[in-house]
Amino acid sequence: MATSAKCPHFLKCPFFNNRMAAMPTVVEQLQRRYCNDDYRQCARYLVNQKFIQGYSPRDEKEASSLERDFDILFPNNIEKAEEIIHRLVK
Numbered sequence: 001m002a003t004s005a006k007c008p009h010f011l012k013c014p015f016f017n018n019r020m021a022a023m024p025t026v027v028e029q030l031q032r033r034y035c036n037d038d039y040r041q042c043a044r045y046l047v048n049q050k051f052i053q054g055y056s057p058r059d060e061k062e063a064s065s066l067e068r069d070f071d072i073l074f075p076n077n078i079e080k081a082e083e084i085i086h087r088l089v090k
Protein backbone atom coordinates (compact mmCIF):
# COMPACT_ATOMS: atom_id res chain seq x y z
CA MET A 1 0.00 0.00 0.00
CA ALA A 2 1.37 3.42 -0.97
CA THR A 3 1.97 5.92 1.77
CA SER A 4 1.49 9.63 1.45
CA ALA A 5 2.59 12.56 3.55
CA LYS A 6 1.54 16.15 3.68
CA CYS A 7 4.08 18.83 2.80
CA PRO A 8 5.81 20.26 5.90
CA HIS A 9 5.11 23.78 4.54
CA PHE A 10 1.40 23.18 4.08
CA LEU A 11 -0.03 25.19 6.96
CA LYS A 12 2.04 28.27 6.19
CA CYS A 13 2.37 28.04 2.44
CA PRO A 14 1.45 31.54 1.23
CA PHE A 15 0.57 30.27 -2.20
CA PHE A 16 -2.68 28.66 -1.10
CA ASN A 17 -3.34 30.87 1.87
CA ASN A 18 -3.20 34.14 -0.04
CA ARG A 19 -3.39 33.65 -3.76
CA MET A 20 -5.89 31.13 -4.94
CA ALA A 21 -9.21 31.80 -3.25
CA ALA A 22 -10.93 32.50 -6.56
CA MET A 23 -9.85 29.19 -8.12
CA PRO A 24 -11.04 26.39 -5.81
CA THR A 25 -10.91 23.67 -8.49
CA VAL A 26 -7.31 24.46 -9.39
CA VAL A 27 -6.44 24.56 -5.69
CA GLU A 28 -7.95 21.14 -5.14
CA GLN A 29 -6.09 19.63 -8.08
CA LEU A 30 -2.73 21.12 -7.11
CA GLN A 31 -3.09 20.23 -3.45
CA ARG A 32 -4.06 16.67 -4.27
CA ARG A 33 -1.14 16.31 -6.67
CA TYR A 34 1.54 18.06 -4.60
CA CYS A 35 0.72 19.16 -1.05
CA ASN A 36 -1.01 16.00 0.05
CA ASP A 37 1.34 13.54 -1.55
CA ASP A 38 4.21 14.29 -3.90
CA TYR A 39 5.46 17.50 -2.30
CA ARG A 40 9.10 16.80 -3.17
CA GLN A 41 8.15 17.44 -6.80
CA CYS A 42 6.60 20.84 -6.01
CA ALA A 43 8.39 23.84 -7.53
CA ARG A 44 7.76 25.91 -4.40
CA TYR A 45 9.07 23.15 -2.14
CA LEU A 46 12.27 22.89 -4.19
CA VAL A 47 12.94 26.63 -3.90
CA ASN A 48 12.07 26.59 -0.18
CA GLN A 49 14.69 23.90 0.38
CA LYS A 50 17.40 26.18 -1.01
CA PHE A 51 16.42 28.97 1.38
CA ILE A 52 16.41 26.46 4.26
CA GLN A 53 19.88 25.31 3.19
CA GLY A 54 21.07 28.90 3.58
CA TYR A 55 21.19 30.21 0.05
CA SER A 56 20.20 33.85 -0.21
CA PRO A 57 20.02 36.54 -2.88
CA ARG A 58 23.18 38.56 -3.50
CA ASP A 59 21.69 41.98 -3.01
CA GLU A 60 18.49 43.84 -2.26
CA LYS A 61 17.50 44.29 -5.89
CA GLU A 62 17.92 40.59 -6.60
CA ALA A 63 16.04 39.76 -3.39
CA SER A 64 13.01 41.81 -4.50
CA SER A 65 13.04 40.23 -7.92
CA LEU A 66 13.28 36.69 -6.50
CA GLU A 67 10.56 37.43 -3.97
CA ARG A 68 8.19 38.56 -6.73
CA ASP A 69 8.92 35.48 -8.83
CA PHE A 70 8.58 33.12 -5.87
CA ASP A 71 5.33 34.77 -4.79
CA ILE A 72 3.58 33.73 -8.00
CA LEU A 73 5.35 30.41 -8.54
CA PHE A 74 2.90 27.59 -9.22
CA PRO A 75 3.71 24.17 -7.74
CA ASN A 76 3.83 22.64 -11.22
CA ASN A 77 6.24 25.22 -12.70
CA ILE A 78 9.50 23.32 -12.26
CA GLU A 79 11.16 25.25 -15.08
CA LYS A 80 10.67 28.56 -13.25
CA ALA A 81 11.80 26.99 -9.96
CA GLU A 82 15.02 25.86 -11.63
CA GLU A 83 15.59 29.39 -12.92
CA ILE A 84 15.05 30.85 -9.41
CA ILE A 85 17.38 28.26 -7.87
CA HIS A 86 20.01 29.01 -10.50
CA ARG A 87 19.85 32.70 -9.60
CA LEU A 88 20.09 31.84 -5.89
CA VAL A 89 23.09 29.55 -6.02
CA LYS A 90 25.35 31.17 -8.59
Ligand code: SF4
Nearest residue numbers: 007010013035042045
Ligand atom coordinates in the same frame (compact mmCIF):
# COMPACT_ATOMS: atom_id res chain seq x y z
S1 SF4 B 1 2.47 24.39 -2.72
FE1 SF4 B 1 4.30 23.15 -2.49
S2 SF4 B 1 5.44 24.10 -0.81
FE2 SF4 B 1 3.32 24.83 -0.69
S3 SF4 B 1 2.31 23.38 0.70
FE3 SF4 B 1 1.99 22.64 -1.39
S4 SF4 B 1 3.65 21.16 -1.75
FE4 SF4 B 1 4.21 22.43 0.00
